[in-house]
Amino acid sequence: MLMFGRVIDIPRLQAWYADAELSYRYSKMTLAPTPWLPVLTELRNRVNTFCQAQFNAVLVNCYRDHKDSVGWHSDDEVELGKNPLIASLSFGATRDFQLKHKNGGESIKLSLQSGSLLVMGDKSQEYYQHALPKSRIEKSMRINLTFREIKK
Ligand SMILES: O=C(O)CCC(=O)C(=O)O
Numbered sequence: 283m284l285m286f287g288r289v290i291d292i293p294r295l296q297a298w299y300a301d302a303e304l305s306y307r308y309s310k311m312t313l314a315p316t317p318w319l320p321v322l323t324e325l326r327n328r329v330n331t332f333c334q335a336q337f338n339a340v341l342v343n344c345y346r347d348h349k350d351s352v353g354w355h356s357d358d359e360v361e362l363g364k365n366p367l368i369a370s371l372s373f374g375a376t377r378d379f380q381l382k383h384k385n386g387g388e389s390i391k392l393s394l395q396s397g398s399l400l401v402m403g404d405k406s407q408e409y410y411q412h413a414l415p416k417s418r419i420e421k422s423m424r425i426n427l428t429f430r431e432i433k434k
């Protein structure tokens with residue numbers, strides 16, 4: 283990613299799977315879509331049914347160990363539209379997910395276990411930020427899928 287004018291490695295591995303021609307602009311990077319894998323299509327269909335949504339893209343994050351993380355942010359890219367619905371499916375190591383209001387106050391911590399589905403909707407991106415901090419405890423790999431709908 284580009285930070286203060288420098289290209290630096292992000293502290294995790296990332297891939298973008300989406301319907302054709304849906305690229306994703308994020309931290310001044312453009313992720314070109316990779317065609318869906320059968321297992322991702324299956325998961326997308328199940329999550330779409332469960333959430334009554336039309337997710338057409340998924341950002342896959344791989345946290346290789348406890349040192350990988352994602353900093354405070356909101357999923358508020360313009361291509362997601364207003365009040366986006368985001369469904370986050372976790373596999374592998376249990377990690378803490380944090381949420382805090384943009385006006386301050388305490389953050390809350392959710393322990394996301396393997397197989398859990400976290401759904402963020404309404405104004406959660408407008409008013410809140412979320413993060414997955416590094417862990418002080420050693421952790422094995424965690425894979426997180428955030429299903430999104432890119433508005434055309
Ligand atoms: O790994 C997670 O649980 C969060 C990932 C996330 O916030 C993102 O990809 O935008």
Ligand SMILES: [Mn+2]
Pocket residue numbers: 355356357412
């Ligand atoms: Mn996010």
